[in-house]
Amino acid sequence: MGGEYVDGSIYFYAPNKGAPIFFAIGFAASGLYHAYQCAHFQSWRITGLYVFCSILFTGGFIVRELGAFNYSDIIIYIIQICLIYAAPPLLELANYNILGRILYYAPYNSPIHPGRVITTFAMISIVVEALNGNGAALVANQTLPQWRQEIGRNLLKAALLIQIFVLALFVLLAVVFHRRCSRSGVLNHRLTNVLYTLYASTAIITVRTIFRIVEYWSIAELHFDEGLDASTLSPIIRYEWYFYVFEAGLMLCNNVLMNIRHPRKYLPKSTKTYLAKDGVTEVTGPGYKDTRDFLVTVLDPFDLWGILRGKKEDKFWEAGGEGKGTPQGRSDVEAA
Numbered sequence: 001m002g003g004e005y006v007d008g009s010i011y012f013y014a015p016n017k018g019a020p021i022f023f024a025i026g027f028a029a030s031g032l033y034h035a036y037q038c039a040h041f042q043s044w045r046i047t048g049l050y051v052f053c054s055i056l057f058t059g060g061f062i063v064r065e066l067g068a069f070n071y072s073d074i075i076i077y078i079i080q081i082c083l084i085y086a087a088p089p090l091l092e093l094a095n096y097n098i099l100g101r102i103l104y105y106a107p108y109n110s111p112i113h114p115g116r117v118i119t120t121f122a123m124i125s126i127v128v129e130a131l132n133g134n135g136a137a138l139v140a141n142q143t144l145p146q147w148r149q150e151i152g153r154n155l156l157k158a159a160l161l162i163q164i165f166v167l168a169l170f171v172l173l174a175v176v177f178h179r180r181c182s183r184s185g186v187l188n189h190r191l192t193n194v195l196y197t198l199y200a201s202t203a204i205i206t207v208r209t210i211f212r213i214v215e216y217w218s219i220a221e222l223h224f225d226e227g228l229d230a231s232t233l234s235p236i237i238r239y240e241w242y243f244y245v246f247e248a249g250l251m252l253c254n255n256v257l258m259n260i261r262h263p264r265k266y267l268p269k270s271t272k273t274y275l276a277k278d279g280v281t282e283v284t285g286p287g288y289k290d291t292r293d294f295l296v297t298v299l300d301p302f303d304l305w306g307i308l309r310g311k312k313e314d315k316f317w318e319a320g321g322e323g324k325g326t327p328q329g330r331s332d333v334e335a336a
Helices: 019-041 044-069 074-105 115-140 146-184 189-220 241-260 294-299 304-308
Strands: 273-275 282-284
Touching: 019 044, 019 241, 044 074, 044 241, 074 115, 074 146, 074 189, 074 241, 074 273, 115 146, 146 189, 189 241
Parallel strands: none
Antiparallel strands: 273 282
């Protein structure tokens, strides 16, 4: 049957003892392969976060296995929650970085300076994490008055909703670029493969984020008292399989997806190597140059101030490249 409260369990249920071992091994194997791919493709700056996140997940599930044998230990519970829940936002950050690299490959179709994708979305992510941190601190401190704890709950809810908004904005940016490439006739198999992989990864992360929103809403509305009927609680709280399907399972799928369809299989190593407007030839050029201060580029990634002043965009691709890259259809690693 299941779904019944287990005396003394912080998890509500008695945690499964086999699942944490499976996921610890799965994330460790995926992480080791990501480390190999980073070395092989020389792509630490693009996908290095996958190695770090795999370490967090592996550690989190090892600790969760310990918690399965001592499910009343709050320290073990907090450690595994922090490790497992810290990784997905970093995987979002990895996707932002990958999109930036995609935009470098066809810079004339990019709606934004490719180098500003990661900084723009990272800044928004910092705001989200600040809301998360302050909200969690207010909710966890049971000595605070009820109205302050309620502020904490609202901050957490706002952070989760902003995450969904940011994911939607991110997909919109990718779709605009995708359509521009299609209309200009440069949408080759490399761009198609890496964009569809990015869409799939974003979809996985979005489903996981929605699950976390529903889960948190279920917990936030609870008011524990002696008369609480545990059978009336949300199934997400009462059954562990939700966590393993919508958190652990989805995140492992995302890791393996990037193992199988690694972005460096389709993109060149250098950000200065881009696709010529014939959609076939790869050209090495000077690349993007932004002479503005770093802080200015973060606060104004679209250079709206420059547009208002009539500043002309640096269209380096119109001057022609210094030399041809590898033939389209082969990675530079394969060609070496």
